Amino acid sequence: MKTNFLFPNALKKPSLILWLLSIVGLIFVLNFNDNEAVQLQAKVFALMNDEGFKGPFYFSWATNNILDEITMLLFIVSGLVFAFSKEKVEDEMVAKIRLESLVWATYVNYGVLAFCILFIYGLPFLNVMMYNMFTLLLFFIIRFHWMLYKSTKLANDEE
Numbered sequence: 001m002k003t004n005f006l007f008p009n010a011l012k013k014p015s016l017i018l019w020l021l022s023i024v025g026l027i028f029v030l031n032f033n034d035n036e037a038v039q040l041q042a043k044v045f046a047l048m049n050d051e052g053f054k055g056p057f058y059f060s061w062a063t064n065n066i067l068d069e070i071t072m073l074l075f076i077v078s079g080l081v082f083a084f085s086k087e088k089v090e091d092e093m094v095a096k097i098r099l100e101s102l103v104w105a106t107y108v109n110y111g112v113l114a115f116c117i118l119f120i121y122g123l124p125f126l127n128v129m130m131y132n133m134f135t136l137l138l139f140f141i142i143r144f145h146w147m148l149y150k151s152t153k154l155a156n157d158e159e
Contacts, residue, residue: 012085018078025071040067079137105139
């Protein structure tokens, strides 16, 4: 079976550690750093920047707290590497579980989003959209590893 698009298995554990740390960081940055007690200020290039009542600026430099951007990128990159790293034994069964988990996670993610579209309005919906960026990857990782665990447990019980 070809696994051209999967990362090497050696990256699985380091990416898991980074992914778990980024989850803790995301929870902190998105929920508890409202007054920006922890800041990492940097001058960044912005394709578009809105500075309140001054109006939007295009293709300009801005000073910004980049802690949330770094945390989000760390979550996405480490999550993708963890989710799509080869297993020690990468066979057709693992590929089937991977595909089914990806489809399942997509359905659940958009089901949750549809529910939120119907019942959440105004500014709280912006938070829903922000969290929705991460839930597909989260649902996939949880489902994939749960199904791997169940199939391994089932195989061990049959022996």
